[in-house]
Amino acid sequence: MRLKDLAExxxxxxxxxxxxxxxxxxxxxxxxxRVANAADALGYRPNASALRLATGRAGxxxxxxxxxxxxxxxxxxxxxxxxxxxxxxxxDVLVATVASHAEELAAYRRLAASQKxxxxxxxxxxxxxxxxxxxxxxxxxxxxxxxxxxGHPVAWLDIDNAGALERATSHLLDLGHxxxxxLNGLRGQTFAEHREQGYCAAFADRxxxxxxxxxxxxxxxxxxxxxxxxxxxxxxxxPTAFLAGSMMTALGVFRAIRQAGxxxxxxxxxxxxxxxxxxxxxDNMYPTMSTTRSxxxxxxxxxxxxITQVLAGKxxxxxxxxxxxxxxxxxxxxxxxx
Amino acid sequence: MRLKDLAExxxxxxxxxxxxxxxxxxxxxxxxxRVANAADALGYRPNASALRLATGRAGxxxxxxxxxxxxxxxxxxxxxxxxxxxxxxxxDVLVATVASHAEELAAYRRLAASQKxxxxxxxxxxxxxxxxxxxxxxxxxxxxxxxxxxGHPVAWLDIDNAGALERATSHLLDLGHxxxxxLNGLRGQTFAEHREQGYCAAFADRxxxxxxxxxxxxxxxxxxxxxxxxxxxxxxxxPTAFLAGSMMTALGVFRAIRQAGxxxxxxxxxxxxxxxxxxxxxDNMYPTMSTTRSxxxxxxxxxxxxITQVLAGKxxxxxxxxxxxxxxxxxxxxxxxx
Numbered sequence: 001m002r003l004k005d006l007a008e009x010x011x012x013x014x015x016x017x018x019x020x021x022x023x024x025x026x027x028x029x030x031x032x033x034r035v036a037n038a039a040d041a042l043g044y045r046p047n048a049s050a051l052r053l054a055t056g057r058a059g060x061x062x063x064x065x066x067x068x069x070x071x072x073x074x075x076x077x078x079x080x081x082x083x084x085x086x087x088x089x090x091x092d093v094l095v096a097t098v099a100s101h102a103e104e105l106a107a108y109r110r111l112a113a114s115q116k117x118x119x120x121x122x123x124x125x126x127x128x129x130x131x132x133x134x135x136x137x138x139x140x141x142x143x144x145x146x147x148x149x150x151g152h153p154v155a156w157l158d159i160d161n162a163g164a165l166e167r168a169t170s171h172l173l174d175l176g177h178x179x180x181x182x183l184n185g186l187r188g189q190t191f192a193e194h195r196e197q198g199y200c201a202a203f204a205d206r207x208x209x210x211x212x213x214x215x216x217x218x219x220x221x222x223x224x225x226x227x228x229x230x231x232x233x234x235x236x237x238x239p240t241a242f243l244a245g246s247m248m249t250a251l252g253v254f255r256a257i258r259q260a261g262x263x264x265x266x267x268x269x270x271x272x273x274x275x276x277x278x279x280x281x282x283d284n285m286y287p288t289m290s291t292t293r294s295x296x297x298x299x300x301x302x303x304x305x306x307i308t309q310v311l312a313g314k315x316x317x318x319x320x321x322x323x324x325x326x327x328x329x330x331x332x333x334x335x336x337x338x
Numbered sequence: 339m340r341l342k343d344l345a346e347x348x349x350x351x352x353x354x355x356x357x358x359x360x361x362x363x364x365x366x367x368x369x370x371x372r373v374a375n376a377a378d379a380l381g382y383r384p385n386a387s388a389l390r391l392a393t394g395r396a397g398x399x400x401x402x403x404x405x406x407x408x409x410x411x412x413x414x415x416x417x418x419x420x421x422x423x424x425x426x427x428x429x430d431v432l433v434a435t436v437a438s439h440a441e442e443l444a445a446y447r448r449l450a451a452s453q454k455x456x457x458x459x460x461x462x463x464x465x466x467x468x469x470x471x472x473x474x475x476x477x478x479x480x481x482x483x484x485x486x487x488x489g490h491p492v493a494w495l496d497i498d499n500a501g502a503l504e505r506a507t508s509h510l511l512d513l514g515h516x517x518x519x520x521l522n523g524l525r526g527q528t529f530a531e532h533r534e535q536g537y538c539a540a541f542a543d544r545x546x547x548x549x550x551x552x553x554x555x556x557x558x559x560x561x562x563x564x565x566x567x568x569x570x571x572x573x574x575x576x577p578t579a580f581l582a583g584s585m586m587t588a589l590g591v592f593r594a595i596r597q598a599g600x601x602x603x604x605x606x607x608x609x610x611x612x613x614x615x616x617x618x619x620x621d622n623m624y625p626t627m628s629t630t631r632s633x634x635x636x637x638x639x640x641x642x643x644x645i646t647q648v649l650a651g652k653x654x655x656x657x658x659x660x661x662x663x664x665x666x667x668x669x670x671x672x673x674x675x676x
Contacts, residue, residue: 059452059454060432060454065421067422068418068419068421068422068425068635069418069616071414071417071418071421072414072418072616072617073411073414073617075414076409076410076411076413076414076417079409079414079433080406080407080409080410081406083403083406083409083433083435084405084406084435086435087406087434087435087436087437087441088437090448092432092433092434092454093432093433093434093435094398094430094431094432094433095417095421095430095431095432095433096425096428096430096431097421097422097424097425097431098425099425099426103425110428114397116397116398116430221616221617222616222617222618222619222622223616223619226622248617251617251618251622255622258624278407278410278559278560278561279410279411279559279560279586279589280560280589281560281561284560284564284589284593286596297406
């Protein structure tokens with residue numbers, strides 16, 4: 001039995017029948033009940049493709065990943081948060097993996113054309129993000145995790161990366177450190193630019209200038225961080241403190257410190273940014289790790305909530321959330337060794 | 339411009355037009371070219387919901403997660419593998435998160451009814467998995483990551499968990515260990531039952547019986563492993579070796595060993611199962627970790643490939659892959675201390 005057959009049986013249009021089955025308010029209660037009873041009696045199972053055509057809702061939100069590696073620890077924690085919120089609403093998350101920037105733009109076009117998703121979560125923005133401009137042009141509702149400057153209002157949620165790094169850097173400066181290495185994300189990514197601004201602001205605030213040779217940009221893996229930290233620790237004078245961009249970065253820096261025969265928390269200090277992974281707990285490390293802390297899972301859950309608000313008609317310029325980041329001091333950050 | 343309008347303009351049926359646009363072989367080359375030219379000239383963009391109705395393909399495969407926590411390190415590595423294979427084919431992965439077993443079954447019914455996916459990846463099977471039976475009943479093609487016994491042929495890919503544990507346990511027995519703790523997955527999960535079988539077989543092979551008090555079942559988190567290992571190390575006699583079910587489990591056991599004032603690799607040995615997370619490298623630990631090793635990302639990529647084969651008509655009883663697991667010996671497993 002197809003929607004068409006059910007509609008013919010009832011003497012109603014397909015649109016009315018599918019609206020009735022979806023509980024749309026335009027259909028009165030008597031008709032809704034008549035349709036539901038007939039569907040039951042005739043064993044009609046709604047076909048989502050037909051319903052989507054009639055109702056214009058896909059029941060899914062999209063997420064495009066550039067390369068399989070993008071589904072790493074950060075993204076999976078974030079998606080856990082999204083999923084926890086969407087589960088209650090029977091909204092699915094459609095994950096499209098692509099291999100390049102060009103393919104990524106094509107994927108958004110494809111999602112727009114196919115109407116497989118009602119909205120998109122845009123993540124890892126650059127300071128002027130072409131994808132955000134494309135999504136506006138394609139008229140796909142989206143919420144941005146992070147910020148971008150494209151001259152149009154967009155809905156976003158971000159953490160205060162500049163504030164977090166300013167506070168962490170200030171704390172290390174107060175402990176007497178001057179050669180503070182910054183292991184930051186890739187250049188052009190908004191969060192990395194914000195973190196650099198915060199780091200530089202803390203130095204400037206004290207009339208100091210950071211050593212640019214201690215500012216590195218790279219991916220947040222144990223391996224990349226190990227190599228960078230190893231090279232920095234071989235310099236003379238060597239850095240006395242590290243700001244690690246993620247917990248994975250912290251693992252690599254920790255390894256380089258050990259390999260150089262130094263001890264974290266006495267010879268060298270470290271503050272890491274902690275997105276709060278259940279399996280890499282800053283409190284359970286030896287020594288325990290000082291962190292700037294913001295659970296990325298909560299951001300995912302909140303963005304899912306914001307998307308449902310945007311789909312319900314909330315104006316984009318009212319969806320702007322900047323979350324503060326806490327500085328949690330533990331054993332890894334101590335006074336500089338003279 | 340809708341499919342209907344394009345079809346009317348061309349004097350063809352909607353089905354023919356949509357098959358032509360999708361390159362179906364039933365449509366001859368001349369018609370295909372005529373349809374493509376008209377679509378270009380009139381600015382027609384195919385609507386996937388309409389195409390799906392006509393072609394019966396969703397262009398997506400489904401994955402149901404029970405609880406947001408299920409999208410942890412194992413699942414995200416696995417999904418990275420799936421995504422890497424699907425990206426080339428423009429096939430998306432639809433992730434549905436549910437809160438309970440009942441909701442999980444409902445989600446499969448919903449996926450079947452909505453035709454949002456062409457196939458499903460079934461994961462974390464129990465020894466007799468109700469979900470596999472439901473998927474057969476619903477006639478949704480699926481490939482199982484793991485194995486189950488339900489009396490019908492299903493397509494599956496699994497690693498040799500029994501063989502891996504038998505080899506690791508044998509190695510520890512050869513090093514003189516007798517009190518070997520097994521930190522295993524949840525009871526009823528097929529992989530955990532297989533691991534227990536391998537563990538027991540190694541003991542039985544030497545005419546020995548393992549201490550059942552050293553066999554624990556739980557979730558693979560640092561925290562759960564820490565508590566279990568802590569309690570076991572407080573027993574007299576204490577275990578001299580641990581078999582950790584995952585790298586997260588290994589972190590918790592390592593912490594308990596340290597907290598008990600013992601040293602891994604001299605006082606206590608450990609072999610962990612390593613699914614190969616890029617950010618938790620067994621070679622980079624202190625001491626380096628002996629492991630049974632099988633990259634879960636590769637399993638994901640291979641299962642994606644098997645799904646495309648099943649969708650292309652390969653019989654399910656020909657899709658059975660059992661992958662061997664290597665034992666990699668490093669510093670954490672040494673001769674028992676007398």
